[in-house]
Amino acid sequence: MAGTVYVLPKERFQELLDRLKADGYQVVGPVLRDGAIVYDDLHSVDQIPRGWVDQQEPGRYQLVHDRSQRWFTFTPGPLSLKRFLFPPSLSLFRVRRNGDGVQLQVTMPEPPRYAFVGVRACDLAAVAVQDRVYIDRQGLFSDGYYAAARRKALFIAVECQSYAATCFCSSMGTGPEVNHTADVVLLELEDRFVAQPRSERGAAVLTPLALEQATDEELQRAKHYVRQAAADMERQVDLTDIRDLLLRNLENPRWDQVATRCIACANCTMVCPTCFCFSFQEVTDLTGNEAERRRVVDSCFNPEFSYAFGVEVRQSVASRYRQWLTHKFATWYDQFGVSGCVGCGRCITWCPAGIDVTEELSAIRASDGSRKEQL
Amino acid sequence: MATKKPRIGVFKFASCDGCQLSLLDCEDELLAIADAVEIGYFLEATRKPLTGEFDIALVEGSISTPEQIEQIHDIRNRSRMLVTIGACATAGGIQALRNFADVREFLSAVYASPEYIDTLKTSTPIADHVRVDFELRGCPVSKHHLVELISATLAGRRPNIPRHSVCIDCKRLGLTCLPVAYGIPCLGPITQSGCGVICPSYHRGCYGCFGPAHRTNVQGLVRAYQSAGVPEETLDLLLHTFNAWAPGFRESTRSVPEELLSRSTGPGGSGER
Numbered sequence: 001m002a003g004t005v006y007v008l009p010k011e012r013f014q015e016l017l018d019r020l021k022a023d024g025y026q027v028v029g030p031v032l033r034d035g036a037i038v039y040d041d042l043h044s045v046d047q048i049p050r051g052w053v054d055q056q057e058p059g060r061y062q063l064v065h066d067r068s069q070r071w072f073t074f075t076p077g078p079l080s081l082k083r084f085l086f087p088p089s090l091s092l093f094r095v096r097r098n099g100d101g102v103q104l105q106v107t108m109p110e111p112p113r114y115a116f117v118g119v120r121a122c123d124l125a126a127v128a129v130q131d132r133v134y135i136d137r138q139g140l141f142s143d144g145y146y147a148a149a150r151r152k153a154l155f156i157a158v159e160c161q162s163y164a165a166t167c168f169c170s171s172m173g174t175g176p177e178v179n180h181t182a183d184v185v186l187l188e189l190e191d192r193f194v195a196q197p198r199s200e201r202g203a204a205v206l207t208p209l210a211l212e213q214a215t216d217e218e219l220q221r222a223k224h225y226v227r228q229a230a231a232d233m234e235r236q237v238d239l240t241d242i243r244d245l246l247l248r249n250l251e252n253p254r255w256d257q258v259a260t261r262c263i264a265c266a267n268c269t270m271v272c273p274t275c276f277c278f279s280f281q282e283v284t285d286l287t288g289n290e291a292e293r294r295r296v297v298d299s300c301f302n303p304e305f306s307y308a309f310g311v312e313v314r315q316s317v318a319s320r321y322r323q324w325l326t327h328k329f330a331t332w333y334d335q336f337g338v339s340g341c342v343g344c345g346r347c348i349t350w351c352p353a354g355i356d357v358t359e360e361l362s363a364i365r366a367s368d369g370s371r372k373e374q375l
Numbered sequence: 376m377a378t379k380k381p382r383i384g385v386f387k388f389a390s391c392d393g394c395q396l397s398l399l400d401c402e403d404e405l406l407a408i409a410d411a412v413e414i415g416y417f418l419e420a421t422r423k424p425l426t427g428e429f430d431i432a433l434v435e436g437s438i439s440t441p442e443q444i445e446q447i448h449d450i451r452n453r454s455r456m457l458v459t460i461g462a463c464a465t466a467g468g469i470q471a472l473r474n475f476a477d478v479r480e481f482l483s484a485v486y487a488s489p490e491y492i493d494t495l496k497t498s499t500p501i502a503d504h505v506r507v508d509f510e511l512r513g514c515p516v517s518k519h520h521l522v523e524l525i526s527a528t529l530a531g532r533r534p535n536i537p538r539h540s541v542c543i544d545c546k547r548l549g550l551t552c553l554p555v556a557y558g559i560p561c562l563g564p565i566t567q568s569g570c571g572v573i574c575p576s577y578h579r580g581c582y583g584c585f586g587p588a589h590r591t592n593v594q595g596l597v598r599a600y601q602s603a604g605v606p607e608e609t610l611d612l613l614l615h616t617f618n619a620w621a622p623g624f625r626e627s628t629r630s631v632p633e634e635l636l637s638r639s640t641g642p643g644g645s646g647e648r
């Protein structure tokens with residue numbers, strides 16, 4: 001939505017947060033907690049981890065303080081917006097025996113009205129991917145909680161002017177410029193933000209603040225830092241023919257090689273902002289008169305997740321790793337028409353074995369066509 | 376629902392009683408359990424002698440003496456369903472450290488008159504001796520698992536007890552990963568979940584109370600920690616605790632050096648890891 005672009009002075013950022021609260025939003029943004037930058041309730045600008053820089057590499061995350069005046073010098077930590085839009089554990093309903101019948105009580109809560117502040121291009125690209133998973137455009141098979149949370153949510157994005165060594169959004173076409181979903185996009189300058197409303201809802205949030213208009217010079221200067229970040233980003237995935245490449249390499253020996261390193265711990269899928277696997281847990285009480293159904297996030301690395309017809313289908317670690325990588329970068333296109341990866345790099349950083357999807361993809365490409373010895 | 380209440384027995388072998396006590400610890404559910412089942416044998420709770428047959432036998436402890444071998448066969452013969460509870464019963468327990476060393480040396484180090492002790496060279500899980508229908512892991516077991524096991528059995532369904540890594544539950548809780556952010560070695564990636572992620576919640580690495588996760592890759596984690604610079608001794612000690620003899624863990628360490636072993640298990644030992 002082209003239109004007026006505003007200036008939000010940094011000293012007025014708190015007003016924005018207060019405004020959102022007054023409008024009935026539960027404000028969520030980046031805060032420093034337990035050694036990492038995570039999304040959590042954001043009440044005050046003082047909670048924003050200003051000047052902190054996250055050093056991320058395969059299997060390693062560390063925060064250091066840099067002296068700059070910049071606020072958003074960090075990239076997202078392990079938690080993504082998935083946690084809010086699709087909670088890791090959710091009670092759906094309870095049933096009680098009632099004479100000859102049963103009585104059903106829906107326990108799924110009404111989701112809060114979230115305003116996500118300071119979220120990044122990759123986060124929003126991931127929301128757009130999850131929309132395709134959970135929201136049915138015909139309206140028949142949508143996930144009730146996700147769809148309701150999503151409908152109410154407001155997104156105030158910040159475009160990244162720096163990136164972590166694990167980021168590869170520019171090669172995935174998902175960032176660092178924000179192309180998806182945002183209601184407002186903020187671009188950081190020394191003492192102010194350039195604020196672009198991208199939706200009516202976004203404009204409605206900014207209007208009451210009566211902000212001054214930004215000059216074209218301000219906008220261009222702020223954009224320049226973002227484009228520079230995009231150009232400098234070293235980590236890449238070559239997407240040429242990626243779907244077919246993977247699907248014709250299902251017998252590549254690389255899967256066995258990565259399986260010697262992969263622990264099948266599932267951390268990659270848990271931190272991935274697009275991974276959507278879940279399972280149901282049925283719990284009965286001791287009397288057998290009451291049962292509850294819960295939904296929990298699950299993972300293709302959990303061998304029991306592939307339990308069907310009395311067997312676990314993916315028993316070897318190699319088969320589970322292959323499922324993850326080929327789903328993300330190949331069959332996701334068949335299923336949802338987009339890549340399942342937005343290049344956020346979380347799975348690389350938070351893998352305790354430091355396994356790097358970009359490296360695994362390059363290795364498959366380099367050994368295209370090799371097959372393991374048939375026994 | 377069956378009209379006759381299922382008869383339950385709780386049995387103890389080489390163990391500390393902690394797992395049985397978890398059953399008594401189910402305060403909120405205890406009355407409902409007592410109501411739903413008949414407690415046929417449970418020395419921690421009643422003085423009834425061992426007689427008759429059992430629908431469910433909950434077996435705590437490992438097999439470490441010759442007479443225990445006979446007893447466990449007797450219990451198996453009396454029981455429709457036999458469930459092992461806790462790391463001793465499922466993996467041999469901390470006392471299985473003897474399996475890596477010479478038990479006679481321990482005996483002479485600990486007892487004034489070792490000739491009075493009649494013990495096996497090894498401490499082994501119940502499943503090495505008789506058929507086991509289900510196992511509850513942990514040191515101690517989770518009381519939620521005990522309640523779930525009983526509820527599920529009463530309802531005639533499979534207990535809802537996952538066998539995946541601790542990491543899945545750690546991430547569900549939103550905790551920051553210790554090895555990645557702090558370089559603290561954590562056994563969560565290879566350990567079966569169920570404890571409620573207690574240690575990582577308190578900023579301590581998981582030390583594997585629930586034993587190896589289903590179809591995990593222990594060597595993968597060992598190598599990852601080795602290349603991250605975790606000392607061999609630290610890794611050895613981490614894998615040499617309650618579940619040291621569990622398949623998966625037991626192949627993954629060199630045998631523990633004598634000094635470290637005595638330091639971590641001797642009377643009043645520091646329990647250092």
Ligand code: SF4
Pocket residue numbers: 261262263264265266267268269301350351352353354355
């Ligand atoms: S790739 Fe890494 S994070 Fe994912 S399951 Fe394997 S070891 Fe765990």
Ligand code: SF4
Pocket residue numbers: 268271272273274275328340341342343344345346347348357
């Ligand atoms: S696969 Fe990895 S890099 Fe891609 S979106 Fe998921 S966590 Fe991010």
Ligand code: SF4
Pocket residue numbers: 075076120121122123160162163164167168169170174175176343344345
């Ligand atoms: S992947 Fe791109 S959008 Fe995401 S944090 Fe890194 S630079 Fe920003």
Ligand code: SF4
Pocket residue numbers: 267352541542543545546550551552553554555561562563564575580581
């Ligand atoms: S802290 Fe431990 S249990 Fe939690 S995710 Fe990391 S390795 Fe797994």
